[in-house]
Amino acid sequence: MPTVWRVAIVAVLVGWLAIRVLAQSTGSAPALPSLQALRWEESVLNILTSGKVTVNTFTLREPLRVVIDLSPCTLPTEAIQPEGDAPTVVERVRWGQFKEDVVRVVLDLRDNTQYALSTLPEGNLAMLALGAGNPSPLVQQAGATPASSNPAKTNPVQPPAELLAVEWQTTEEDARLRMQLTRRVPVRLRPLKEGYSLILEMPQVKPGADLPSNWDPKHPLVDAVEFAGDATGTRSTIRIRTTRAASLSVEYDKDQPVITLAVNRPRNAHGKLSEKHIVIDPGHGGTSKGAVGRDGNSVVYEKDIALAIALLVRDLLLKEKATVTMTREDDSTVDLYDRPKLANEKGADFFISIHCDSTPKPNSASGTTTYFHASDPDGRALAQAIQKHVAAVTGLPNRGAQTDTAIYQSGFAVLRRSEMPAVLIEVAYINNDKDRAKLKDPKFQRKVAEAIVAGLRAYVEGEKEARLVQDEVQIRPASSEGEDERIQTPEQL
Amino acid sequence: MRSRWILLVVLLAILAFGGGYWYASRRPELTPQPDEKPVKPSVVVFVPLEENGKYRWEAKPVPVANGEDALRIALEHLLITRDTPFPQGTRLLRVVVSDGVAEVDFSRELLDNFPGGSTTEALIVESLCRTLAQFADVENVRVLVEGKRIDTIGEHVDLSEPVPVRQPTATSPSAPVTN
Numbered sequence: 001m002p003t004v005w006r007v008a009i010v011a012v013l014v015g016w017l018a019i020r021v022l023a024q025s026t027g028s029a030p031a032l033p034s035l036q037a038l039r040w041e042e043s044v045l046n047i048l049t050s051g052k053v054t055v056n057t058f059t060l061r062e063p064l065r066v067v068i069d070l071s072p073c074t075l076p077t078e079a080i081q082p083e084g085d086a087p088t089v090v091e092r093v094r095w096g097q098f099k100e101d102v103v104r105v106v107l108d109l110r111d112n113t114q115y116a117l118s119t120l121p122e123g124n125l126a127m128l129a130l131g132a133g134n135p136s137p138l139v140q141q142a143g144a145t146p147a148s149s150n151p152a153k154t155n156p157v158q159p160p161a162e163l164l165a166v167e168w169q170t171t172e173e174d175a176r177l178r179m180q181l182t183r184r185v186p187v188r189l190r191p192l193k194e195g196y197s198l199i200l201e202m203p204q205v206k207p208g209a210d211l212p213s214n215w216d217p218k219h220p221l222v223d224a225v226e227f228a229g230d231a232t233g234t235r236s237t238i239r240i241r242t243t244r245a246a247s248l249s250v251e252y253d254k255d256q257p258v259i260t261l262a263v264n265r266p267r268n269a270h271g272k273l274s275e276k277h278i279v280i281d282p283g284h285g286g287t288s289k290g291a292v293g294r295d296g297n298s299v300v301y302e303k304d305i306a307l308a309i310a311l312l313v314r315d316l317l318l319k320e321k322a323t324v325t326m327t328r329e330d331d332s333t334v335d336l337y338d339r340p341k342l343a344n345e346k347g348a349d350f351f352i353s354i355h356c357d358s359t360p361k362p363n364s365a366s367g368t369t370t371y372f373h374a375s376d377p378d379g380r381a382l383a384q385a386i387q388k389h390v391a392a393v394t395g396l397p398n399r400g401a402q403t404d405t406a407i408y409q410s411g412f413a414v415l416r417r418s419e420m421p422a423v424l425i426e427v428a429y430i431n432n433d434k435d436r437a438k439l440k441d442p443k444f445q446r447k448v449a450e451a452i453v454a455g456l457r458a459y460v461e462g463e464k465e466a467r468l469v470q471d472e473v474q475i476r477p478a479s480s481e482g483e484d485e486r487i488q489t490p491e492q493l
Numbered sequence: 494m495r496s497r498w499i500l501l502v503v504l505l506a507i508l509a510f511g512g513g514y515w516y517a518s519r520r521p522e523l524t525p526q527p528d529e530k531p532v533k534p535s536v537v538v539f540v541p542l543e544e545n546g547k548y549r550w551e552a553k554p555v556p557v558a559n560g561e562d563a564l565r566i567a568l569e570h571l572l573i574t575r576d577t578p579f580p581q582g583t584r585l586l587r588v589v590v591s592d593g594v595a596e597v598d599f600s601r602e603l604l605d606n607f608p609g610g611s612t613t614e615a616l617i618v619e620s621l622c623r624t625l626a627q628f629a630d631v632e633n634v635r636v637l638v639e640g641k642r643i644d645t646i647g648e649h650v651d652l653s654e655p656v657p658v659r660q661p662t663a664t665s666p667s668a669p670v671t672n
Binding site for chain 1: 505537550552553578611647659
């Protein structure tokens with residue numbers, strides 16, 4: 001029946017047409033995806049949208065900029081702010097509704113840089129990685145976090161905060177520098193390599209008009225304070241040097257834009273070294289050999305060098321009449337988590353872990369590092385004291401006291417789990433020829449052991465020079481009786 | 494007779510149009526979107542580059558074809574790419590993401606060929622975390638070797654619990670104060 005066929009064909013055509021018409025209409029009908037967030041993760045800008053968007057990028061010159069077009073996309077009803085710190089190569093980030101259905105994000109660049117765009121199959125996340133030649137900083141330590149639930153974010157439009165006034169509040173035990181700003185900004189405290197020096201970095205801060213020229217609080221804990229104001233507001237700094245290992249911390253006021261830098265005597269830093277209980281932890285041991293150094297056919301293991309130095313430290317401390325607990329005294333296998341556990345159970349005053357480091361490539365690094373956990377102020381003070389003394393005797397580069405979150409944010413197990421001031425000393429690099437030659441030398445091991453004990457003593461009792469001054473003051477009256485007959489003052493003559 | 498046929502055609506046409514409309518409105522995902530350009534997704538892996546004894550992180554793009562498992566490809570690439578901090582011969586056995594935790598199972602070369610050093614170990618964990626951080630559904634990572642959970646790779650970094658893959662930045666509101 002040809003007519004029936006004709007009817008069927010027409011019906012199918014009409015049905016298909018209906019589907020096409022509907023497809024056209026539903027394709028443009030739903031609400032467009034909107035821009036949700038711009039988030040910096042190191043050198044990668046994450047662009048989040050509420051739905052699937054197509055991303056196109058290109059560069060423009062004079063000024064140099066990367067343009068990222070998102071389509072179809074609209075701006076959200078609420079204002080967004082970029083999260084995280086932009087890498088230094090990026091001067092600022094701008095964004096806006098470029099066309100009715102196109103959102104444009106522009107990165108103004110200071111320098112030419114390569115970049116790579118990645119998108120997820122879902123289409124709601126685009127990642128723009130700024131590549132080679134970009135001086136992206138290493139991981140920042142997480143300690144300097146504002147207590148507020150709504151901290152200041154990096155905002156290209158916001159002007160820098162102004163440091164309006166500073167005031168020292170001191171007692172016999174501590175010194176506190178109170179700083180009044182125009183708005184809340186995150187700051188970061190970082191130890192410097194030289195002795196007991198730290199730097200307080202204040203990005204987005206510029207100096208106000210009424211700051212004092214002399215910041216010295218005249219406090220026995222504080223040796224020198226130096227403010228370097230940056231009028232452009234990119235980064236102002238305060239360098240502070242203490243007379244001994246001191247515990248420094250930053251406090252953010254909950255209600256107002258006030259930051260306080262507190263300088264205290266650290267935990268367990270009273271009395272004498274002889275009164276203290278120290279846990280010495282030679283790294284690895286037994287089946288865990290640690291890092292391996294090779295000289296032709298001869299092999300040297302980290303576990304053996306760590307033990308040799310640790311035993312010398314033990315003997316020196318026992319000679320000082322201090323109490324010592326060892327996590328191992330021979331080549332036995334000790335569980336990683338049992339090491340800090342032992343120190344916690346003993347209620348020790350200090351935990352000292354001794355290691356040698358190694359890098360992925362031989363001879364790529366050299367020197368001494370002392371690690372403390374995260375931004376623990378007491379651990380940092382102990383690390384500074386030990387690093388100061390050990391780095392002075394190794395004859396190798398001083399890599400400074402460093403947070404164990406310098407590379408990886410969770411830090412080291414033994415430091416994180418120790419309840420007392422704790423450090424992990426990486427004496428030198430076992431996969432560096434020069435460092436390894438020293439590590440194997442018993443004389444070098446002895447020098448390092450003596451320096452570790454000297455650092456511990458400096459933390460507890462203060463630095464030698466400072467102690468001599470104190471001793472003179474204390475000794476004179478006590479010895480004056482005997483000396484009176486022999487030594488006469490000019491007035492008596 | 495002819496008019497009855499016309500009526501039948503019109504009725505059938507209305508039925509077909511209505512049926513087609515109903516079908517299309519029920520299944521909008523089947524409607525073709527002719528203007529859509531194919532997006533070629535790609536991911537990045539992060540490797541440390543050493544400069545004067547310090548490390549900076551470089552993002553290396555890895556192409557991923559449509560329909561491929563981007564997470565798996567990124568991790569496989571991370572293990573073999575130039576400048577990888579991972580021990581030689583380490584292979585990816587399995588990766589499963591559930592409830593925000595990526596369980597990444599490596600071959601035993603991760604432990605057997607680990608050359609030692611806290612720096613090397615921290616670089617391995619950090620390159621893994623940074624690479625995983627680009628996947629929105631991954632919050633934490635747990636490292637396994639041949640199907641078994643491990644506490645640490647080289648006795649420095651604590652891996653006994655799943656570790657967060659994202660860095661709490663100083664400006665991020667969710668950043669915890671670590672001490």
